Amino acid sequence: MAPGKSAAVSHVGKIRANNQDSGYAGEYLFVVADGMGGHAGGDVASAIAVKRIIETDRQFVSGSDAEFALHTALTAANAQLAETVFDHSELTGMGTTVSGLILVNGQVVIAHIGDSRIYLLREGELTQVTADHTFVQRLVDSGRITEEEAAVHPRRSVLMRVLGDVDATPEIDTSIMATQPGDRWLLCSDGLSSYVSHDKIFAAMSTIDDADAAAERLVKEALDQGAPDNVTVVLVDIDESGTSAHVPPLTVGSAASPLVFDGDTARKPLRLPALLLHPLKVTKPDDSHFEPESDGYLDELILEDRRRAKRRKVIWLVGLILIILATLAGAFAAYQWTQTRFYVGQSEGNVAIFQGVQQGIGPISLSTVYRTTSIDLDDLPSYMRDTVEATINTSDLSDAERIVDQLSDVSSQ
Incomplete structure (x- = not known):
C-alpha cells in the first residue's frame, strides 16, 4: 500500500x-x-x-x-x-x-x-x-x-x-x-x-x-x-x-x-x-x-409499518385465493368441455362409446364409458379390431352411434 x-x-x-x-x-x-x-x-x-x-x-x-x-x-x-x-x-x-x-x-x-x-x-x-x-x-x-x-x-x-x-x-x-x-x-x-x-x-x-x-x-x-x-x-x-x-x-x-x-x-x-x-x-x-x-415519531412509523405488513399479507392472501379460484374455474370449464366429446373404443372385450377425451391428467382419466355394446371385438376383422382398440374419434354422440351401427353390421356378417 x-x-x-x-x-x-x-x-x-x-x-x-x-x-x-x-x-x-x-x-x-x-x-x-x-x-x-x-x-x-x-x-x-x-x-x-x-x-x-x-x-x-x-x-x-x-x-x-x-x-x-x-x-x-x-x-x-x-x-x-x-x-x-x-x-x-x-x-x-x-x-x-x-x-x-x-x-x-x-x-x-x-x-x-x-x-x-x-x-x-x-x-x-x-x-x-x-x-x-x-x-x-x-x-x-x-x-x-x-x-x-x-x-x-x-x-x-x-x-x-x-x-x-x-x-x-x-x-x-x-x-x-x-x-x-x-x-x-x-x-x-x-x-x-x-x-x-x-x-x-x-x-x-x-x-x-x-x-x-x-x-x-x-x-x-x-x-x-x-x-x-x-x-x-x-x-x-x-x-x-x-x-x-x-x-x-x-x-x-x-x-x-x-x-x-x-x-x-x-x-x-x-x-x-x-x-x-x-x-x-x-x-x-x-x-x-x-x-x-423522537419516540413518538418512531412509534408511529413502527405502527404504520405493521399496518402496511398486515395489508400486504391480506392482499397476498386475497390474491392467492383469487388465483386458486380462477384456476379451479378454468379447470372445471375445461372438464365440462371434455364431457361434450365422444369416441369409440373397447371395454372388457366389447365395443363401447366413451364420453370425454382419451387424454388424462396423471392418474386421472378424463373419460368414462357412456354405453357398452354387445359387439364382441373378436367378431370384427383384425384391422377393425385394431382401429377400435386404438379408439375412433367422433364429432358428437350421433356420430359415435353411427360408427357403432356400422361395426354391428360388420360383426353380424
Whole structure:
C-alpha cells in the first residue's frame, strides 16, 4: 500500500442533474457530506458544512482536543445552515449528512451524523465503523427486523439525524480509535454504500494499492450499478508515520465550487417545515424525508409499518385465493368441455362409446364409458379390431352411434 497517500473523488451519477455531495482530503482532516433538499439546496448544505469543518484541518495535541474541535465544527455548521435558511427562504428544508475524521498521533478522531459511512480495512478485514442514523437501522438495532429486511424496507431512506435547519442541537456521534500503519480508511456517501456490495467494496480496497486508483474503482462500481445518486469517496492510507496528508488539500463535489444561491432564478421557493429531501435508493431519483429522532415519531412509523405488513399479507392472501379460484374455474370449464366429446373404443372385450377425451391428467382419466355394446371385438376383422382398440374419434354422440351401427353390421356378417 502506498505510504502517505489519500484520495477524494466525487461524481454526480448518471441520473441526477447536480452534485449534492462534498468531499475533502487534507493534511489531517478528511470529510464526506451528502446534502439533501434537492433544488431546495442540498448542494448548498453540504458545501456550507464542509467549508466550515475544513477550518479544523490542523495538528492537535491530543485526540480529545481534536474530538472537541470536530464536534464544535459540526455544531457550528448546523447553526450556519439555519442562519442561511433564515436569510434565504428558498433553501428551507436543506440539510446534510457528515462523516469526518482527524488523524492525531496514531489515533483517528471520528464525528458522524446521517447515513454516510466510514469503513476501516485492517489486516484483510473490512469493518463499518459508523452506524447509520436511519429509521430502519433503529429497527435493526432493536431487533424488530433483520439486515436483509432493512435492505428492502420501504422506509430505508428515512433519516433520523442530519445537520440542517430543523434541530438546533443535533446529536452527533464522536469517537476516538487507534490506527496503525497499513490501515486504509474509507469515507463515502450512500451513493456508494447503497448500491455497491460490501464484498465489492472490500475487493477494490484490498487489491488496489494506489489510493487514487482504488477510489476511482469504487466510483466506477457505483456507476456500473446505474449510479442514480451522487457518489463521493475519500480514501485515507496510514503510513509508517501515522499520517496520510494530501498536499495540496483536495476539495471535491459541490464544496469545490463557489457558493451560489442568492437570486438564483433556477430555484423555486419551497417550504418543507419538517421534510428534508433525500435520494431514495431506487433506480431513478426520488425523494424521501427526514424526521427528528423522537419516540413518538418512531412509534408511529413502527405502527404504520405493521399496518402496511398486515395489508400486504391480506392482499397476498386475497390474491392467492383469487388465483386458486380462477384456476379451479378454468379447470372445471375445461372438464365440462371434455364431457361434450365422444369416441369409440373397447371395454372388457366389447365395443363401447366413451364420453370425454382419451387424454388424462396423471392418474386421472378424463373419460368414462357412456354405453357398452354387445359387439364382441373378436367378431370384427383384425384391422377393425385394431382401429377400435386404438379408439375412433367422433364429432358428437350421433356420430359415435353411427360408427357403432356400422361395426354391428360388420360383426353380424
